[in-house]
Amino acid sequence: xxxxxxxxxxxxxxxxxxxxxxxxxxxxxxxxxxxxxxxxxxxxxxxxxxxxxxxxxxxxxxxxxxxxxxxxxxxxxxxxxxxxxxxxxxxxxxxxxxxxxxxxxxxxxxxxxx
Amino acid sequence: xxxxxxxxxxxxxxxxxxxxxxxxxxxxxxxxxxxxxxxxxxxxxxxxxxxxxxxxxxxxxxxxxxxxxxxxxxxxxxxxxxxxxxxxxxxxxxxxxxxxxxxxxxxxx
Numbered sequence: 001x002x003x004x005x006x007x008x009x010x011x012x013x014x015x016x017x018x019x020x021x022x023x024x025x026x027x028x029x030x031x032x033x034x035x036x037x038x039x040x041x042x043x044x045x046x047x048x049x050x051x052x053x054x055x056x057x058x059x060x061x062x063x064x065x066x067x068x069x070x071x072x073x074x075x076x077x078x079x080x081x082x083x084x085x086x087x088x089x090x091x092x093x094x095x096x097x098x099x100x101x102x103x104x105x106x107x108x109x110x111x112x113x114x
Numbered sequence: 115x116x117x118x119x120x121x122x123x124x125x126x127x128x129x130x131x132x133x134x135x136x137x138x139x140x141x142x143x144x145x146x147x148x149x150x151x152x153x154x155x156x157x158x159x160x161x162x163x164x165x166x167x168x169x170x171x172x173x174x175x176x177x178x179x180x181x182x183x184x185x186x187x188x189x190x191x192x193x194x195x196x197x198x199x200x201x202x203x204x205x206x207x208x209x210x211x212x213x214x215x216x217x218x219x220x221x222x223x
Contacts, residue, residue: 040122040215041215042118042201042203042212042213042214042215042216043157043201043203043211043213044213045210045211048210058210090156090157100145100147100162100164100205101205101209102147102159102162103159103211104159105156105157105158106156107155107156108155108156
């Protein structure tokens with residue numbers, strides 16, 4: 001299978017619970033990204049990683065953490081979920097070298113925090 | 115600040131032509147991307163412009179004017195399957211993508 005996978009597809013979560021969204025790519029891309037998409041707003045970058053072992057904060061990082069232990073995996077953790085984190089979460093990856101650096105997206109995780 | 119503007123929604127007729135505009139103000143410019151996103155699905159890459167002018171790819175074309183901070187996506191011979199949201203994104207000075215909210219295109223028979 002070529003591309004990016006995300007798990008779970010959807011989740012309903014009680015406020016205050018911890019949750020990890022999983023993302024795996026098999027394209028050997030250097031860069032990976034986590035976005036959230038909310039109605040009426042553009043995709044907003046949460047965290048990114050330019051290469052394994054490094055991570056950076058995006059536009060809306062508060063309440064989220066990431067790790068990049070290897071090239072393929074880039075999990076996103078919500079330490080203590082709040083209702084404002086209800087959203088659709090997309091993981092993306094790109095080669096990270098040269099221009100254009102086209103991003104390719106996973107199928108998304110629909111998260112509801114009650 | 116950084117800003118990407120697109121119309122929220124457009125309606126067009128099957129077989130016709132539609133132009134979706136995008137204006138941007140960003141810190142730096144490293145290319146402009148158009149993505150297509152069907153309802154409930156992930157965005158998929160359509161086109162990339164870094165130089166002024168028109169890039170044609172089948173029924174879809176994308177135009178860029180860097181001096182005006184303006185791009186458009188032109189869709190010809192519209193098909194029902196073209197009903198989707200179209201996202202404009204600009205690479206900023208850090209090569210991060212800044213995204214517009216997207217234009218929902220409704221195709222009517």
